[in-house]
Amino acid sequence: MHLVKGKTAIITGASRGIGHGIALAFAKQGANVAFTYLSSDEKARALETELAAFGIKAKGYKSDAANYKAAEELVNQVVAEFGTVDILVNNAGITRDTLLMRMSEQQWDEVMNANLKSVFNLTKAVTKPMLKARYGSIINMSSVVGVKGNAGQSNYAASKAGIIGFTKSIALELGSRNIRCNAIAPGFIETEMTAVLDEKVVQGWRDGIPLKRGGTVDDVANATLFLASDMSAYITGQCLNVCGGMLT
Numbered sequence: 417m418h419l420v421k422g423k424t425a426i427i428t429g430a431s432r433g434i435g436h437g438i439a440l441a442f443a444k445q446g447a448n449v450a451f452t453y454l455s456s457d458e459k460a461r462a463l464e465t466e467l468a469a470f471g472i473k474a475k476g477y478k479s480d481a482a483n484y485k486a487a488e489e490l491v492n493q494v495v496a497e498f499g500t501v502d503i504l505v506n507n508a509g510i511t512r513d514t515l516l517m518r519m520s521e522q523q524w525d526e527v528m529n530a531n532l533k534s535v536f537n538l539t540k541a542v543t544k545p546m547l548k549a550r551y552g553s554i555i556n557m558s559s560v561v562g563v564k565g566n567a568g569q570s571n572y573a574a575s576k577a578g579i580i581g582f583t584k585s586i587a588l589e590l591g592s593r594n595i596r597c598n599a600i601a602p603g604f605i606e607t608e609m610t611a612v613l614d615e616k617v618v619q620g621w622r623d624g625i626p627l628k629r630g631g632t633v634d635d636v637a638n639a640t641l642f643l644a645s646d647m648s649a650y651i652t653g654q655c656l657n658v659c660g661g662m663l664t
């Protein structure tokens with residue numbers, strides 16, 4: 417099955433973690449993949465090679481999603497090199513966790529710019545080619561923390577909650593042009609980052625999840641693939657919780 421065959425996708429922040437998994441899932445299903453990263457040059461080159469092995473066109477761009485001008489330039493470059501943009505996955509994100517009492521203005525601004533302003537920057541830039549084609553699927557990576565809140569993550573939670581409001585608004589604005597916009601709220605996803613945490617602590621988190629396990633990168637990538645493909649052609653303005661029932 418080739419769920420996104422011949423489509424061109426931009427995925428932000430794909431040099432590692434969830435974005436990396438999404439890039440692989442899309443390439444396996446026939447999409448051409450333009451992905452971004454901030455500093456991991458070697459990992460980006462390795463991913464280009466890995467993706468190209470699926471017989472699709474793939475290219476990594478060093479581009480700061482938080483920078484409005486850079487996002488505009490990126491989309492122009494992708495349109496010039498790939499011909500169009502059918503799918504946008506706003507995945508890039510960072511954390512600067514601390515309690516509000518200790519949070520600096522810089523920690524607030526960095527998270528807002530990388531997580532929320534980036535979504536505005538890229539979405540705004542892709543609307544031109546998507547409106548022209550009267551086709552598009554935009555997927556924004558939120559978090560269960562954006563739905564529920566989390567002590568020590570007020571900046572991150574606010575940015576992820578903002579993404580949900582933005583997603584619903586864009587779905588309302590662009591639905592009539594056949595451009596869909598949905599969000600995904602992953603729960604506890606086990607990545608290289610969580611592998612270094614204390615096993616007892618992590619097991620405690622797993623025990624609290626109805627499905628009794630942490631999520632995998634593939635769990636999130638598969639949900640993203642569904643929302644990117646025409647399998648979800650009648651779904652827009654939604655936030656899909658990929659959290660093993662954590663929010664239930």
Ligand SMILES: NC(=O)c1ccc[n+]([C@@H]2O[C@H](COP(=O)([O-])OP(=O)(O)OC[C@H]3O[C@@H](n4cnc5c(N)ncnc54)[C@H](OP(=O)(O)O)[C@@H]3O)[C@@H](O)[C@H]2O)c1
Pocket residue numbers: 428429430431432433434435452453454455456457479480481482507508509510530557558559560601602603604605606607
């Ligand atoms: N992991 C979880 O449990 C979890 C749960 C809920 C939601 N999420 C969300 O899912 C997304 C991916 O998370 P992850 O755990 O896979 O993160 P990750 O492993 O830290 O990877 C983040 C990726 O984003 C890139 N990036 C960071 N800032 C960027 C910027 N300003 N411009 C362009 N690229 C940038 C990084 O590039 P470099 O490698 O070059 O730095 C990297 O490729 C994030 O939005 C996160 O908030 C994750």
